[in-house]
Amino acid sequence: MSQAKVPTWVNIALIPILNILLAFLVSGLVILAIGENPIEAAGYLIYGALGYNEGIGYTLYYATNLIFTGLAVSVAFKGGLFNIGGEGQAYIGGLGVGLICLSLDHTMPFYVIAPLAVIGAAVFGAAWAYIPAYLQARRGSHIVITTIMFNFIASSLMVYLIVNWLKEDGRMAPNSRTFEESAWLPYLHELFSPLGIDIGDSPLNLAFIWALLCCVFVWGLIWHTRWGYQLRTLGTNPTAARYAGIDTAKVTIWAMLISGGLAGFVGLNEIMGVNHNLLLNFTAGYGFAGIAVALMGRNHPIGIIIAAILFGALYQGGAELNFEVPTITRDIVVVIQGLVILFSGALEHMFKDRIEGFFIRRAVA
Amino acid sequence: MFETLILMLDATMRVSTPLIFAALAGLYSERAGIVDIGLEGKILGSAFAAAAGAAVFGSAWIGLCFGILASVSLAMIHGFACITHRGDHIVSGVAINTIVAGLTVTLSMHWFGMGGQTPALSGDARFLDITFPFADALQDVPVIGAIYSNLLSGHNILVYLAFAMVPVTYWVVYKTRFGLRLRAVGENPHAVDTAGISVSFIRYRALIICGILCGLAGAYLSTAHNAGFLKDMSAGKGYMALAALIFGKWRPVPVLLACLLFGFLDAVAVRMQGVEIPGIGQVPVQAIEVLPYVLTVLLLAGFIGKAIGPKAIGRPYVKERA
Numbered sequence: 291m292s293q294a295k296v297p298t299w300v301n302i303a304l305i306p307i308l309n310i311l312l313a314f315l316v317s318g319l320v321i322l323a324i325g326e327n328p329i330e331a332a333g334y335l336i337y338g339a340l341g342y343n344e345g346i347g348y349t350l351y352y353a354t355n356l357i358f359t360g361l362a363v364s365v366a367f368k369g370g371l372f373n374i375g376g377e378g379q380a381y382i383g384g385l386g387v388g389l390i391c392l393s394l395d396h397t398m399p400f401y402v403i404a405p406l407a408v409i410g411a412a413v414f415g416a417a418w419a420y421i422p423a424y425l426q427a428r429r430g431s432h433i434v435i436t437t438i439m440f441n442f443i444a445s446s447l448m449v450y451l452i453v454n455w456l457k458e459d460g461r462m463a464p465n466s467r468t469f470e471e472s473a474w475l476p477y478l479h480e481l482f483s484p485l486g487i488d489i490g491d492s493p494l495n496l497a498f499i500w501a502l503l504c505c506v507f508v509w510g511l512i513w514h515t516r517w518g519y520q521l522r523t524l525g526t527n528p529t530a531a532r533y534a535g536i537d538t539a540k541v542t543i544w545a546m547l548i549s550g551g552l553a554g555f556v557g558l559n560e561i562m563g564v565n566h567n568l569l570l571n572f573t574a575g576y577g578f579a580g581i582a583v584a585l586m587g588r589n590h591p592i593g594i595i596i597a598a599i600l601f602g603a604l605y606q607g608g609a610e611l612n613f614e615v616p617t618i619t620r621d622i623v624v625v626i627q628g629l630v631i632l633f634s635g636a637l638e639h640m641f642k643d644r645i646e647g648f649f650i651r652r653a654v655a
Numbered sequence: 656m657f658e659t660l661i662l663m664l665d666a667t668m669r670v671s672t673p674l675i676f677a678a679l680a681g682l683y684s685e686r687a688g689i690v691d692i693g694l695e696g697k698i699l700g701s702a703f704a705a706a707a708g709a710a711v712f713g714s715a716w717i718g719l720c721f722g723i724l725a726s727v728s729l730a731m732i733h734g735f736a737c738i739t740h741r742g743d744h745i746v747s748g749v750a751i752n753t754i755v756a757g758l759t760v761t762l763s764m765h766w767f768g769m770g771g772q773t774p775a776l777s778g779d780a781r782f783l784d785i786t787f788p789f790a791d792a793l794q795d796v797p798v799i800g801a802i803y804s805n806l807l808s809g810h811n812i813l814v815y816l817a818f819a820m821v822p823v824t825y826w827v828v829y830k831t832r833f834g835l836r837l838r839a840v841g842e843n844p845h846a847v848d849t850a851g852i853s854v855s856f857i858r859y860r861a862l863i864i865c866g867i868l869c870g871l872a873g874a875y876l877s878t879a880h881n882a883g884f885l886k887d888m889s890a891g892k893g894y895m896a897l898a899a900l901i902f903g904k905w906r907p908v909p910v911l912l913a914c915l916l917f918g919f920l921d922a923v924a925v926r927m928q929g930v931e932i933p934g935i936g937q938v939p940v941q942a943i944e945v946l947p948y949v950l951t952v953l954l955l956a957g958f959i960g961k962a963i964g965p966k967a968i969g970r971p972y973v974k975e976r977a
Contacts, residue, residue, distance in 0.1 A: 324761065324762065325765070372743075372745055374749065431956050431957070431962075434690075435901060435951070435955060438692075439894075439898065439948040439949075439952050442894065442945065442948045443945045443948050443949065443952075446941040446942075446944050446945040447941070447945070449941055450939050581749055585746070617765055618761070619761060619764055619771070621757040621758075621760040621761045621764075624754075625753075625757035625758050625761060627757070628751070628757060629750070631746060631750035632747065632750035632751075632754065635742070635747070636736035636743060636750050637735075637742055637747075638742065639741055639742060640740050
């Protein structure tokens with residue numbers, strides 16, 4: 291069936307909204323099944339996420355991580371690659387940030403450390419994506435499997451490095467020493483308060499602005515460069531791409547490098563922005579959540595920002611919900627996330643074909 | 656030295672059991688052309704359902720039924736997405752893993768209110784170890800006594816079932832009509848369709864078997880190996896089973912060997928904690944822990960043999976219409 295006859299709003303608005311409503315409906319049934327009122331729960335959730343300045347700050351702080359991982363997944367998706375290793379790439383990206391901060395925070399000022407940390411996050415994240423990318427492009431091993439394996443390898447590597455090398459002397463806690471303030475990303479509420487604007491105390495920091503810049507970068511890269519055209523061609527039809535003389539192996543490797551680098555930026559937000567030390571498991575599933583964000587955002591930066599804020603709101607609202615209704619933990623948000631992946635990813639054809647068919651018939655009639 | 660080896664092999668059997676179940680589950684699914692990233696989720700779902708069932712009804716067998724039911728339902732969702740609606744197999748698997756990770760904790764908080772755990776199981780609510788006849792009497796016989804009484808005897812029934820499933824799987828996949836069709840839909844579904852056999856039906860049946868085996872793996876974790884459900888207790892076993900499946904090149908016996916190798920590495924890692932090896936020093940536990948994943952990557956890269964999966968794997972089958 292031809293796409294041209296289906297109105298654009300159906301594809302970019304109606305179908306995603308339908309999918310998310312379905313996911314919410316099923317989650318509502320789960321909440322009903324455990325004997326709570328879903329409407330009331332939704333009320334707490336929305337208030338917790340968006341009802342006051344501090345809540346909004348937290349929502350955007352979570353959204354920052356999700357924008358990075360969502361962009362990471364979508365850049366790979368555009369080239370027909372499924373990068374399921376965002377979790378590991380983010381973890382190693384955080385290592386890059388941590389090493390820069392730990393080695394320079396005594397001697398260098400912020401404006402030297404910050405750009406180096408950005409480079410560190412990108413290089414380390416990209417390096418972790420490079421091996422699976424190389425193996426996919428040159429040796430034909432499946433990228434999904436290798437990136438999964440690399441998640442586990444990253445996890446073990448980080449435990450080893452932190453426990454044996456980076457841990458603070460004489461402490462039991464598995465994390466590095468706290469950085470000097472010269473290696474802290476400023477909080478947005480600190481930047482706004484001299485202007486007389488109070489946005490509430492939250493971990494929201496400069497990394498959020500960087501995330502928005504990354505969205506612009508990805509948009510320009512994919513839709514307005516020659517390389518982006520090659521990437522999209524590869525994703526739509528690899529045979530045509532090869533026939534057109536595109537070096538598909540090279541495009542594959544670069545797509546994964548960019549994807550890994552973007553995932554690595556989670557480290558900026560978590561390590562440099564909030565925790566101010568290098569610790570275990572700071573990625574907390576953001577790499578996987580990025581898959582849901584990319585699917586819901588239809589692999590477009592604007593869509594990803596909207597989806598990331600929605601999921602950020604769920605993360606923050608979920609914490610608030612747990613506070614008000616102790617029987618509902620934040621794990622319900624994980625369920626919603628999974629349902630979104632199911633409905634807007636795995637079951638995308640369930641409605642799409644019928645709805646598109648309906649609009650095409652109407653257009654023809 | 657011999658005794659240490661027996662102890663480590665004994666641990667290997669226990670650790671390998673869920674891997675064997677799950678890897679064979681993946682074998683049925685992937686041989687039929689369905690990629691199954693969702694092994695992890697099915698194991699976790701079954702572990703929770705089995706522990707919850709066993710806790711409420713006081714019987715490990717009833718728990719097992721619940722575990723299998725949960726796991727097969729998840730496999731059917733996977734089938735509905737991948738077979739009926741031609742969805743992406745990997746996306747569907749990720750969805751299942753994510754849903755289960757959240758849902759198990761949510762439900763156990765509601766039912767048991769113990770911070771996401773189920774009550775500790777004891778007595779009939781667990782699969783207990785079986786002692787072979789004469790195991791005590793033969794205990795003191797050199798070599799044979801140690802192997803018979805300490806290594807082979809004294810496991811629970813699911814351990815033996817896991818090992819028994821390997822020849823059964825071999826027989827089903829290579830010696831039955833169903834097995835032939837199963838392999839055919841994974842290699843060339845058009846040929847199967849041309850022969851007038853439903854590709855979808857075969858794939859659904861493969862997923863049901865996959866669900867049952869994952870159910871056994873999960874029930875083993877929560878009602879045999881441990882005494883109750885813990886949050887995220889599958890801890891990557893599904894992914895490791897997937898690695899074993901690839902490492903064993905989608906064949907039952909090599910898959911068993913891969914599971915045993917990975918299980919043995921796990922036993923070694925536990926054993927090596929803080930042990931100094933002369934000349935090398937302390938080997939970090941993490942270095943042994945990552946070996947299964949590193950080996951699988953090396954294999955996939957073609958550095959040690961070549962892993963070639965079923966040809967039609969991951970591709971939805973679209974029947975041609977006039």
